[in-house]
Amino acid sequence: MTKTALKLLLFFFIAGAFSGAFAQNLKINPKPISHFEINADTFLGYDSFGYSYQIKNNVFSKIKEKEVFEYKNVSLGNITKVDLQNPLKIVLYYDAFNTVLLLDNQLNKITEINFSQNTTPIVVSAIGMSTQNQLWIYNTLNQQIGLFDYLKNEYKTISNPLTEAIKYYQTDFNTFYWIDKKNNWFSCDIFGKITALGKAADFDKIEIINPHQYIFRKGNLLYFKDITDTNSNTISEIEILEKSFDNFCYKDQILSIFTAKEITNYKIVTP
Template identity: 55%
Template sequence: MKKLLFLLFMFSFSLVLGQIPKIEAVKINTFAVTADTFLGFDSFGFYYWIKNNVLIKTNSDATFEYKNVSLGKITAVDLQNPLKVVVFYENFNTIVIIDNQFNESQKINFSENSVPIVVSAMGIAAQNQFWIYNSLNQQIGLFDYLKKDYKTISTSFPESIKLYQSDFNTFYWIDKNNNWYACDLFGTITFKQKISNFDSIQFLNQTQLIYTKEGHLYFEDIQKKQKTTIEIPEKSFKKCYYKDQILAIFTSEGITNYKIILP
């Protein structure tokens, strides 16, 4: 009886999986990469990764490197503006801006700011500003890096940030209970939805995301209430990154690029 029930369960589970629509991924190319962390690529064809705490930017014609031993380990890198790459060193409460040649153009130590700030999450925002999550008051703020002016824009939220991402107009995060929120430039916080368990995730906009779970890759549109499987041959990969209909899959062998069209 138990065996029969198990078989019925597996059959039903297979039917559910079979009902999830699929996106075809068309392979473009593959190249070898030895990296600790793959970050992504920009619109100019450069790929970014971290190796031995050195930030590397490369394409077929040029390679640039940035390292700052005095600031310890790189915590995060924001690639939204390839002309102003932002490197975050959490242990030293510092953000460094580097140009497209990887020359250091500005360094901001928030421990020296007149308003107490301890940064635990950051990203580049519109109008010469950074998104800042200040762990001292558990609030989101905006820091004008030209005027060196900081303002708190959100109410505090007690649940710790599990994962975050931002674009110029929105700061996204998932808390430890897997709740997805978004905050705009005016400080308005919007609850998006509760996210199922995942291994990694990338927000594409306010309603769409790509995430990985147990070696599978999914695209989800919460507005359309639509979930889609992205079919790739790799069953074990470290990270995926999507931009401009190109999906990059990072494995221990290197990076494979696929062309995909999202619904």
């Protein structure tokens, strides 16, 4: 190999290395917009009416300024899952008793469903609000995704059995998203159509924004990933003020960082 060819090869190798490093280290700088103290074990996020939701000592709370609503049910054990998509029908799930509660906007109980008493055996390991008076259900007994009509008390399976265990899941009205133990990312619509969305980055916690974007935490750092980016290695770090934090949530371009005593809200515009 000539010296000229060797120099060109070395140039392209170094350029490629710098390009890869740059792709991994893009920065997003969100703007802090509010900051306040909080007394909670878990901060759950906000609704479109400006109420915040939290859990303290297994008491579920809805708060806006001096307005406070609370709900507790000591007979069902600890709250396992909360779905806030519909503030008029909030979903609380208690896995110790395989039971879901629906609450109204003042946290009064609308209905209680014990899936262990259902005519079709159901053991719930994933749940969320769907459309047309239905709940998303992942039934551990058959490893399938289904929909449960809570007015008719009817359950229907819509997917084939999943081949890998669910590591993380998230729902909206029309879609059940999940990431399996191998970090493969999928979606299922209300008709049972399953779509492979790609491979998720390794994460400690993750929040899906849409079928091609997500925010994830690894250690004490936050990152943004867009799987449609032409450079599959592109991961953008979200630079926040907190050196450590307990949790985060994202909704409508607001990133909320939760520590043991306070919440900081950032305005964030993802690429």
